[in-house]
Amino acid sequence: MTYCGYCGKDLAATDHSACASRLGVIDPPRFCGECARRMVVQVTPAGWTAACSRHGEIASAR
Amino acid sequence: MTAAPEQVDVLSVAREQVLEQGVGLSEEQVLEVLQLPDERIPDLLEIAHAVRMRWCGPEVEVEGIVSLKTGGCPEDCHFCSQSGQFPSPVRSAWLDIPGLVKAARQTADTGATEFCIVAAVRGPDKRLLSQVRDGIKAIREDGNDIQIACSLGMLTQEQVDELVAMGVHRYNHNLETARSHFPNVVTTHSWEERWDTLKMIREAGMEVCCGGIIGMGETLAQRAEFAVQLAALEPDEVPLNFLIPNPGTPYENYPVVEGPDALRAVGAFRLALPRTILRFAGGRELTFGDLGAKQGMLGGVNAIIVGNYLTNLGRPAQQDLDMLGELSMPIKELSKTL
Numbered sequence: 001m002t003y004c005g006y007c008g009k010d011l012a013a014t015d016h017s018a019c020a021s022r023l024g025v026i027d028p029p030r031f032c033g034e035c036a037r038r039m040v041v042q043v044t045p046a047g048w049t050a051a052c053s054r055h056g057e058i059a060s061a062r
Numbered sequence: 063m064t065a066a067p068e069q070v071d072v073l074s075v076a077r078e079q080v081l082e083q084g085v086g087l088s089e090e091q092v093l094e095v096l097q098l099p100d101e102r103i104p105d106l107l108e109i110a111h112a113v114r115m116r117w118c119g120p121e122v123e124v125e126g127i128v129s130l131k132t133g134g135c136p137e138d139c140h141f142c143s144q145s146g147q148f149p150s151p152v153r154s155a156w157l158d159i160p161g162l163v164k165a166a167r168q169t170a171d172t173g174a175t176e177f178c179i180v181a182a183v184r185g186p187d188k189r190l191l192s193q194v195r196d197g198i199k200a201i202r203e204d205g206n207d208i209q210i211a212c213s214l215g216m217l218t219q220e221q222v223d224e225l226v227a228m229g230v231h232r233y234n235h236n237l238e239t240a241r242s243h244f245p246n247v248v249t250t251h252s253w254e255e256r257w258d259t260l261k262m263i264r265e266a267g268m269e270v271c272c273g274g275i276i277g278m279g280e281t282l283a284q285r286a287e288f289a290v291q292l293a294a295l296e297p298d299e300v301p302l303n304f305l306i307p308n309p310g311t312p313y314e315n316y317p318v319v320e321g322p323d324a325l326r327a328v329g330a331f332r333l334a335l336p337r338t339i340l341r342f343a344g345g346r347e348l349t350f351g352d353l354g355a356k357q358g359m360l361g362g363v364n365a366i367i368v369g370n371y372l373t374n375l376g377r378p379a380q381q382d383l384d385m386l387g388e389l390s391m392p393i394k395e396l397s398k399t400l
Binding site: 028046 | 128157
């Protein structure tokens, strides 16, 4: 992972503790961790999917 | 020299007026409740819970919601990450029919009696209504008899009639905030346009679901104004949301509503709306955490959205179902809603 799924910025460049307090808690990832592209996200009652046009789809565990 | 009039405690008034007679508090009275000091919050929640038990009963209505059409909305509701007018990271997406059927099944499996299909639009076009019609048909063909609600923005009379014909039993259209504050929150349509849709829904025989969001910069007086404006509508259900400051929206840096303020709002809205289904909706996870959610359930709330919301995540449904079990609150059964 290179980029923050919440804000899309470089994980190593800045502090992402505020992002971590929301990501996976009340927000699904919006940015691809590999390329920082905005993903197409579908939230459903029991989970979510997030699709990057370059790196494919990821989904929630539940 | 005349003696100063004795100050009457608003909760004593509520006990007689709301609990005994079932008459909601006035705007001035709601404002007094919203201004109660923190040490009176337990008293407020106790009476709000008693009102809920007396006029609504012990059952809790459980609902799941799903976004059929996400993002790209032409409206500028300042709280919403789905507006196409703001630099939100939310991208447009359509849920296909199998996905909708699966979401309805996931919701029914929690024991929920309500499933609300939501779209981020000003109002539905033919394509969206067609998708809703096909989706409802597919949900029924899946053997799922959960009650279906919709939230598709502002409607024409023809569209209202179409939704009734599809079997949609409840329609959500939030007024969002007090009439006096609405122009600060939305500029692309008016509070009155929303009100007109709500009137058509009621007259067509659908149940009216209408609530809003606490924490969008409104004053306490406007919060009280909103509560009585909702009461005047006589909605079947009021979903109470607390602002989630979403990135890219004009409200991204607004503070999260503090727990005590949120509990005062819960109690005050129950005392303004003694007979209405009062639903915990979005933002409660940020505002309350686990403990506060229980306090809210014991403070007048009698319905919850379980699982995720439209673009934000909620708690896993089982956590909320376990909470209701701990509180000995029975979940409303589908057979009792038909």
